[in-house]
Amino acid sequence: MAAYLIYFALPAILMMVGFPIFAVLVLTSLAAIIFIADVPTSAVPTYMFGSLDNFPLLAVPYFVLAGEIMAQGGIARRVVAWVVSIIGGIRGSLAITTVASSELFGAMAHTSVGTVVAVGRLLYPSLKQNGYKEHFSVGLLASSGAVAVIIPPSISMILYSMSAQQSALLLFTAGILPSILIGVVDAAYVFAYSRIHMVPLVSRARWVNIWETTKEAGWAIGTIVVIFGGIYGGVFTPTEAAGVAVVYSLFVTTVIYRELGLRDLWRVVVSAAFLISQILIIVAAAGIYSWLLTTSGIPQQIVSNIEAMHMRPWETLLLINIGLLIAGSFLEPPAAILILTPLLLPIVTAAGVSPIHFGIIMAVNLSIGLYTPPFGLNLFASHAIFDVGIGQVYRGVMPFVLINFLTLLVITYVPAISMVLVGGQ
Amino acid sequence: MISHLERGARHLMAIIRVACGALLIGSVAVNFANIIGRYFLAVSIPWAEEVMLFLMIACVFLNCGLVGWAGRQIRMDAFVSLLPAGPRAIVELVVEVIVVATSLLLAALSWPVVSMLAELDQRSEAANIPLVLPQGMMPLGFLFMGLLIAIRLLVRGVAPADPIASRSDH
Numbered sequence: 001m002a003a004y005l006i007y008f009a010l011p012a013i014l015m016m017v018g019f020p021i022f023a024v025l026v027l028t029s030l031a032a033i034i035f036i037a038d039v040p041t042s043a044v045p046t047y048m049f050g051s052l053d054n055f056p057l058l059a060v061p062y063f064v065l066a067g068e069i070m071a072q073g074g075i076a077r078r079v080v081a082w083v084v085s086i087i088g089g090i091r092g093s094l095a096i097t098t099v100a101s102s103e104l105f106g107a108m109a110h111t112s113v114g115t116v117v118a119v120g121r122l123l124y125p126s127l128k129q130n131g132y133k134e135h136f137s138v139g140l141l142a143s144s145g146a147v148a149v150i151i152p153p154s155i156s157m158i159l160y161s162m163s164a165q166q167s168a169l170l171l172f173t174a175g176i177l178p179s180i181l182i183g184v185v186d187a188a189y190v191f192a193y194s195r196i197h198m199v200p201l202v203s204r205a206r207w208v209n210i211w212e213t214t215k216e217a218g219w220a221i222g223t224i225v226v227i228f229g230g231i232y233g234g235v236f237t238p239t240e241a242a243g244v245a246v247v248y249s250l251f252v253t254t255v256i257y258r259e260l261g262l263r264d265l266w267r268v269v270v271s272a273a274f275l276i277s278q279i280l281i282i283v284a285a286a287g288i289y290s291w292l293l294t295t296s297g298i299p300q301q302i303v304s305n306i307e308a309m310h311m312r313p314w315e316t317l318l319l320i321n322i323g324l325l326i327a328g329s330f331l332e333p334p335a336a337i338l339i340l341t342p343l344l345l346p347i348v349t350a351a352g353v354s355p356i357h358f359g360i361i362m363a364v365n366l367s368i369g370l371y372t373p374p375f376g377l378n379l380f381a382s383h384a385i386f387d388v389g390i391g392q393v394y395r396g397v398m399p400f401v402l403i404n405f406l407t408l409l410v411i412t413y414v415p416a417i418s419m420v421l422v423g424g425q
Numbered sequence: 426m427i428s429h430l431e432r433g434a435r436h437l438m439a440i441i442r443v444a445c446g447a448l449l450i451g452s453v454a455v456n457f458a459n460i461i462g463r464y465f466l467a468v469s470i471p472w473a474e475e476v477m478l479f480l481m482i483a484c485v486f487l488n489c490g491l492v493g494w495a496g497r498q499i500r501m502d503a504f505v506s507l508l509p510a511g512p513r514a515i516v517e518l519v520v521e522v523i524v525v526a527t528s529l530l531l532a533a534l535s536w537p538v539v540s541m542l543a544e545l546d547q548r549s550e551a552a553n554i555p556l557v558l559p560q561g562m563m564p565l566g567f568l569f570m571g572l573l574i575a576i577r578l579l580v581r582g583v584a585p586a587d588p589i590a591s592r593s594d595h
Contacts, residue, residue, distance in 0.1 A: 017516060018505035020498030023524050026531065045535035049563055052482045055474055061449065061481055062456070236460070243456035266446060273445040276481075277488030278499050284485070330501050375503040 006031050007293055011339070021335045025285035032292045044288050051287025052280060055239060056168055059158050060280065062242030065272040066223075066249050067109035072268050073253025073260045075220040076105055076118035082217035084123075089204030092194025094130050096187045098123050099144050103183045106148030108223050110155050112333075112370050113381045116145030124386055131199045134388060139396025142371045142382040143404065144186060149333050149367035151179040153227060153238055156333040156366065159283065160359045163290065163341040168238050169231065171359045174418040178360050178411045185407045189399065219252045279334050286338035299346040306347055313351040317412050320344060321365060325405070328369015329376050336366050353415075360418040364408045371397045427580055434576045438491055441569065445484045445491075452480040472552035479549070479559040486566025493528070493570035494577050496521075517583040521574055528571035535564040 010031055014024040026044065033039050070076060080101045087097045098119060106115045120141040127137040149156045152172035161168035193199075214221075226248045230236035236244060253260045260268070293299065306316060324344075327336050341362070348358045371378040373394040383390045411417055459473040492498055505516055543557040 015501045016504045018500055018502050018520050020500045020524060022498060023527050026527055027523075030530075041534055042538060045531065045538055045563055048531075049482070049535075049560060052485060053478055055478065058452075058456070058477055058481055061484070062453065065449065065453065235464070240456065240460050243453055244460060246453050247457050269446045269449055270442050273442075273449045273484055273488055274491060274495075274497075276449070277445075277485045277492050278497065280481075280485040281489055281492070282499060330503055332499055335499055335501075 003032075003036050003296055003298060006036060007296065007298055011289075015331075021331075021339075022281045022285040025282070025289040025339070029285075029288045029292055032296070037292055037296065039292070047288035047291055048284040051284050054162060056158060057162060057280070057283065059153070059168070059239040059242040060155050061272070061276040062239070062246050063110045063153065063155055063158075064275050064279070065269065066242065066245040067111050067114055068268045068272045068275070069246065069249040069253055069260070069265075070105075070109050070220075070223065071111075071114050071118050072264060073249065074257045075108065075223065075249065075253065077122060078213070078217035078220040078257075079104055079108070080119060080122045082213040082221065085209040085213040086205055088202055088206075090191075091199055091201055092191040093202055094123070094127055095132060095136075095140055095190035095194060095199075098127065098140055099183055099186045099190065102141075102144035103147055103151055103179065104224070106145065106179075107151045107153075108227070110148055110153070112146045112148045112367070112378060114145075115148045116141055116378055116381055117385055119145065120382070120385055130202060131197075132194075133197075135392040135396035136193065137396070138382050138386050138388050138393050139371075139398070139400055140186075140190060141386070142376075142378040142393065142397050143400035146367040146370040146378055147179055147182055149370065150175050150182065150360070150363045152176060153231065153241065154363065155279070156337055156363050157359060158238070159334055159337045160341060160362060162283070163286070163338055164345050164355050164359060166355050166359060170356050170422045172231065172238065173421045174356050174360050175363065176421055177417050178364060181411065181417060182364070182404060182407055185403055186400065189403050193399075219256045223249055223252070282335055282338055290338070290342040293342050299343055302343070303346050303350045307350065313353065314413065316347065316351045317353065317361070320348065321361070321408060321412060324362060324365035325369055325372060328366040329372040329374075331366075331369075332377060333363070333366040333370070336369075337362060354419060356422060357415045357418045361408070361412050364404075364411055368401060368404050368408060372401050373397065430576050431580045434494065434573055434580075437569065438494060438573070441487050441490055445488045448480045448484040448487070452477045452484070455480070472549075475549050475552045475554065479552075479554060482559050483562040486562040487569065489528075489566040490569030490573045493524070494573040496574075496577070496583075498524075514583050518578070521578055521583060525571045525575050525578075528567040528574070532564040532567040532571065535560070535567065539564060 006028065011024045011028045014027060015021070029044060030041070033041055033043070083101045083104060084097050087093045087100060101119045101123065102115050105118055109115055109118065124137055124141060128134060148154065152175045154175065157171040157175060158168050161171050223245060227241050227245050230241040230244060231238055254265065327340060345355060345358065349355060370376045373379060379390065379393050379397065382388065382393050455470070455473050455477050459470045463469040505513055508516065539557055539561045542560055547556045548554060549556060
């Protein structure tokens with residue numbers, strides 16, 4: 001009983017009181033060491049250091065830096081202009097463009113709020129001018145941006161791969177179809193919305209425009225080719241691909257587009273270093289917490305208890321999905337993944353779910369959590385960026401929460417969507 | 426006294442900022458050089474992985490001070506932000522004081538490990554770097570974090586909660 005209080009009740013209370021997540025994990029671990037576990041306190045710094053001394057983790061700082069460079073250096077603007085030029089002439093094309101741009105930029109920048117900011121600043125005024133209601137436009141942008149958590153190569157997947165000891169490459173591959181499915185479902189919804197609300201048609205796509213924007217965005221789109229071509233072509237490991245993405249985006253933004261001067265670049269580097277520390281200090285603290293939790297035998301006890309309840313796998317998954325959705329609306333994906341994976345993985349594995357499939361389920365849940373009222377991060381970001389009342393933002397995202405929850409259920413109960421590309425069912 | 430403290434903190438942060446920027450750029454440079462070497466010259470740098478990891482670790486721990494000063498550690502502030510201003514300030518103050526204590530405790534707990542590594546002159550396998558250097562970044566980082574948060578509390582009091590600024594979404 002004392003162990004459950006320390007491992008679960010204590011961190012829950014500390015989090016609710018507003019402690020930084022790393023401090024929650026450290027204080028919980030110290031409490032566990034002092035009151036339950038037979039472990040010296042010197043294990044705390046040793047495990048914290050050891051958690052960071054992990055080569056695949058290097059992809060995180062590089063992807064963060066590459067994302068910052070792309071967001072500041074004009075790459076986002078060109079990618080959005082390119083997608084706008086291609087999708088035209090059908091009712092709802094601007095909203096569909098928003099979905100497609102978010103998927104594309106999410107794959108390049110790996111940050112949900114960054115995608116909302118980059119795509120939103122460029123498309124929000126046009127959406128409003130072209131007859132889309134304010135709440136719909138904001139809801140669309142807030143929810144589309146969250147796909148960055150799922151679409152490979154995602155930082156959340158790298159953290160999950162580390163926590164669950166799975167291949168990051170397999171997770172990236174498994175995330176491809178689910179992220180496309182989410183994009184298609186969102187696009188279908190906005191298409192239907194546009195027809196029902198008779199949103200005016202925008203000008204038809206023209207080859208001249210497409211050619212012009214393709215020329216302009218060619219180098220920007222090349223980022224995708226470098227990252228995906230490098231990883232899936234077997235040329236680079238994900239970590240190397242992340243490093244190459246930094247150098248490539250640096251080259252494109254400073255030499256080709258010339259939108260980042262040395263001073264801007266230094267600002268971007270400093271800001272990326274700040275962000276990296278914010279994320280990876282949690283990885284360090286989660287190392288000791290997850291080691292103590294795993295060796296405590298609690299996850300195994302929970303598995304036995306769930307087995308004793310004779311829950312069917314679909315019931316277990318439904319319960320976990322609901323729990324993750326709630327957790328995701330309070331906790332950012334990195335923190336949620338690092339805290340919950342050691343606890344949930346044994347449960348789902350016992351229910352016969354592949355750890356790779358569960359990684360995708362978790363990422364989709366946490367991405368929906370980012371725009372689930374009342375506390376999802378993208379809601380506050382959209383409220384601030386678009387200067388729209390929080391009530392309007394809530395109203396706008398609700399249909400997207402609903403349809404993406406249904407998509408989540410499909411992804412959960414049809415493992416083939418995630419597993420077919422990695423050669424499993 | 427207070428202005429001296431703030432000035433000192435700003436100097437320290439400027440040094441940390443430059444150090445962390447340089448560490449990150451250095452890490453990217455080593456990674457790129459290793460890729461170029463491996464794919465174009467068929468020569469890889471044997472110490473590259475170790476050095477990149479140590480640079481990243483140093484960057485993470487050293488930057489903790491800046492994150493602490495800005496009060497932007499990732500946290501769940503949804504519930505605290507619902508409290509009225511007075512009680513919220515008290516809760517935030519208590520939390521910050523405990524975070525300062527935790528940071529200083531972590532620095533103290535890391536110190537024996539660092540001294541032992543220095544005493545035994547343990548070195549990394551590939552790069553032959555004294556392990557005291559990367560491992561020493563941990564007590565240093567937590568010391569900076571504790572110190573800078575404490576100075577911020579003395580100089581500015583509890584910073585106002587910002588639901589976006591304190592959270593990250595990757």
